[in-house]
Amino acid sequence: MPLNIAVLAKASLDPNMIRTRGDSLVDIEAMPLALSEYDKNAVEAAVQAKEKHGGKVYVLSVLTWPPAARRVKELEQVMREALAMGADEAHVVVDEALIPGDPLATAEAFAALIRKLGQVDLVVAGEASMDMISSQVAARVAALLDLPFIGFARSLEIGDGRVRAVRDLEDRLETVEAPLPAVVSVTGEANKPRIPTLIQVRRAFRKPINRYSLADLGLEPPAKPELGEIRVLTVSRKNIILEGDNLEEIAEKLIDALIKEGVIKA
Amino acid sequence: MVKALAFTMEPGLVAELASHTRRLAGEAVLVAPKEAASKAPAGVYTKAYILEAGDPAAFAAALEKVYNEYKPDIVLTIASKNNTTAAALLAAKLRLPMLTEALEPRIEGSTLTAKRRVLGGRAEASYRAQLPAVLSLARGAAEPLQEAGGVEAQPLEAPQPRVTLLESKEKVREAVNLEEAEIVVGVGRGFRSREDLKLAEELAQLLGGVVGASRPIVADYGWLSEDRWIGISGKKIRPKLYIAIGISGAPQHMAAAMDSKIIVAVNKDKNAPIFQYADYGVVADLYQFLPVLIKKLRERLNR
Ligand SMILES: Cc1cc2nc3c(=O)[nH]c(=O)nc-3n(C[C@H](O)[C@H](O)[C@H](O)COP(=O)(O)OP(=O)(O)OC[C@H]3O[C@@H](n4cnc5c(N)ncnc54)[C@H](O)[C@@H]3O)c2cc1C
Numbered sequence: 149m150p151l152n153i154a155v156l157a158k159a160s161l162d163p164n165m166i167r168t169r170g171d172s173l174v175d176i177e178a179m180p181l182a183l184s185e186y187d188k189n190a191v192e193a194a195v196q197a198k199e200k201h202g203g204k205v206y207v208l209s210v211l212t213w214p215p216a217a218r219r220v221k222e223l224e225q226v227m228r229e230a231l232a233m234g235a236d237e238a239h240v241v242v243d244e245a246l247i248p249g250d251p252l253a254t255a256e257a258f259a260a261l262i263r264k265l266g267q268v269d270l271v272v273a274g275e276a277s278m279d280m281i282s283s284q285v286a287a288r289v290a291a292l293l294d295l296p297f298i299g300f301a302r303s304l305e306i307g308d309g310r311v312r313a314v315r316d317l318e319d320r321l322e323t324v325e326a327p328l329p330a331v332v333s334v335t336g337e338a339n340k341p342r343i344p345t346l347i348q349v350r351r352a353f354r355k356p357i358n359r360y361s362l363a364d365l366g367l368e369p370p371a372k373p374e375l376g377e378i379r380v381l382t383v384s385r386k387n388i389i390l391e392g393d394n395l396e397e398i399a400e401k402l403i404d405a406l407i408k409e410g411v412i413k414a
Numbered sequence: 415m416v417k418a419l420a421f422t423m424e425p426g427l428v429a430e431l432a433s434h435t436r437r438l439a440g441e442a443v444l445v446a447p448k449e450a451a452s453k454a455p456a457g458v459y460t461k462a463y464i465l466e467a468g469d470p471a472a473f474a475a476a477l478e479k480v481y482n483e484y485k486p487d488i489v490l491t492i493a494s495k496n497n498t499t500a501a502a503l504l505a506a507k508l509r510l511p512m513l514t515e516a517l518e519p520r521i522e523g524s525t526l527t528a529k530r531r532v533l534g535g536r537a538e539a540s541y542r543a544q545l546p547a548v549l550s551l552a553r554g555a556a557e558p559l560q561e562a563g564g565v566e567a568q569p570l571e572a573p574q575p576r577v578t579l580l581e582s583k584e585k586v587r588e589a590v591n592l593e594e595a596e597i598v599v600g601v602g603r604g605f606r607s608r609e610d611l612k613l614a615e616e617l618a619q620l621l622g623g624v625v626g627a628s629r630p631i632v633a634d635y636g637w638l639s640e641d642r643w644i645g646i647s648g649k650k651i652r653p654k655l656y657i658a659i660g661i662s663g664a665p666q667h668m669a670a671a672m673d674s675k676i677i678v679a680v681n682k683d684k685n686a687p688i689f690q691y692a693d694y695g696v697v698a699d700l701y702q703f704l705p706v707l708i709k710k711l712r713e714r715l716n717r
């Protein structure tokens with residue numbers, strides 16, 4: 149049975165590229181967007197399922213960071229990455245009323261978009277976005293579409309109109325099963341995301357990226373919690389670098405330093 | 415007066431939940447599995463509902479009924495994976511805002527303010543939301559409230575789950591306490607095999623420390639148990655000395671080691687981000703450097 153699979157892939161602020169204004173205030177507009185780390189696992193899971201069962205992979209995204217005008221390009225780049233991995237079409241929602249993002253608003257946009265796409269058998273998301281780490285959006289989408297939800301799947305398998313997954317909880321691994329259509333969020337351990345070849349990257353430029361506003365989805369601007377300032381948490385470190393060919397000398401220096409710091413005892 | 419609906423699928427989190435509930439609410443009810451609901455302190459809750467854990471969606475559906483009857487101003491839980499999932503499912507159905515891993519929650523009138531860690535745990539965001547709202551509170555932020563139970567506990571019915579459980583396997587636990595350790599030796603993907611971790615184990619033993627690890631070592635390769643996982647999705651550490659070896663220094667890892675007094679990094683890549691987080695950074699191949707360090711330490715420490 150061919151499957152229509154929707155993957156939720158976020159253009160996230162990259163936590164490896166934190167930029168600040170003043171001493172600790174995060175300068176959101178100066179930070180680049182990147183495909184959220186575990187959303188690559190979501191794309192991989194969807195593409196693997198398509199390769200096995202046939203069908204189509206839609207990659208969906210909601211722009212959540214300002215300034216929208218400039219970010220649209222970055223969002224498209226992120227979508228190209230998913231398309232190069234094997235997704236067939238991208239569908240993105242860009243609307244000032246959804247910026248800055250909130251799981252409530254984002255999930256309502258996704259639910260409307262998925263309804264608009266028609267028959268979707270499986271929705272795959274990441275366990276948490278790398279910028280907001282809220283682990284809400286996938287569950288919210290499932291609730292809004294009234295679909296079964298399996299969160300934190302560290303493996304998944306599709307067959308006979310069902311999805312079987314191993315749910316990775318704090319103290320146990322649960323093997324669970326749900327009828328399709330269903331929503332699943334995957335962990336970083338679910339698979340190894342492929343690196344697209346140059347040909348696949350080039351081919352991705354020919355795949356469509358469709359853009360929607362809230363009005364296109366028939367939605368009113370949702371009420372969101374207000375996101376105030378974001379401050380980076382820093383601890384100043386000594387940043388003393390020991391390098392060179394003489395490892396014995398480096399080891400001696402390190403041991404001396406640690407004794408002096410009082411963290412090891414001679 | 416703030417009315418709260420508090421719930422937990424994890425019985426072990428009930429004392430921490432009670433502590434937050436007492437601080438935030440004037441009146442509250444609790445939904446939890448029997449062993450937890452039967453201990454609901456009367457000083458915090460007026461009523462308890464017994465609901466066995468099972469599937470988060472079925473749990474959330476039962477919570478929704480209590481919500482609609484009780485009409486609370488706030489829904490409270492403590493962030494475990496299942497609790498956060500159930501909270502998010504409930505929040506979506508009720509169209510309520512929700513904050514995951516919330517810190518320092520405050521309610522004034524009908525306004526809720528709270529903070530949470532974002533950007534891989536490296537930054538803190540401030541939020542303001544209008545009640546009613548849902549809070550999945552960060553673990554370990556409140557002293558568990560140990561108070562005898564004594565409220566009426568009434569069973570609650572959950573619908574048949576659509577997600578069926580086929581098998582459940584307990585994870586292996588070890589008797590290590592990374593959170594309290596004074597010296598931690600962290601291992602990452604720079605190690606090429608489980609065998610090779612012996613080098614780090616020897617170093618840790620020599621220093622009287624404990625071996626911890628980055629997420630891939632534990633979750634991907636399964637070389638060490640989850641008690642040794644350092645990071646925002648694992649354990650938070652605050653040792654005197656953290657020696658991170660063959661770890662690149664991802665924000666999600668380092669955010670949980672920020673309270674270390676001294677951080678030493680050993681990495682062969684001079685440009686590895688970990689060096690920005692280190693007091694002492696050794697640019698070297700761990701396979702060459704560790705044997706030398708261990709030998710020198712033995713000489714210096716007479717061990
Ligand atoms: C939502 C989310 C949550 C996460 N939670 C966590 C978490 O809780 N904990 C966590 O650790 N990660 C977490 N991660 C993953 C994190 O982003 C990184 O992928 C992970 O920490 C990398 O682990 P690593 O440093 O061991 O591996 P790598 O990043 O692969 O780094 C290996 C390092 O070893 C060095 N190296 C290689 N060979 C040698 C050698 N011979 N000698 C010396 N150095 C060598 C390399 O230069 C490199 O810097 C999370 C990610 C996300 C998105």
Ligand SMILES: Nc1ncnc2c1ncn2[C@@H]1O[C@H](COP(=O)(O)O)[C@@H](O)[C@H]1O
Nearest residue numbers: 157158210273274276277282283284285
């Ligand atoms: N704005 C977004 N665009 C695309 N996908 C998203 C967005 N926000 C969240 N998601 C998906 O939902 C998952 C969980 O996100 P979060 O609830 O923010 O932790 C992510 O891993 C994505 O798969």
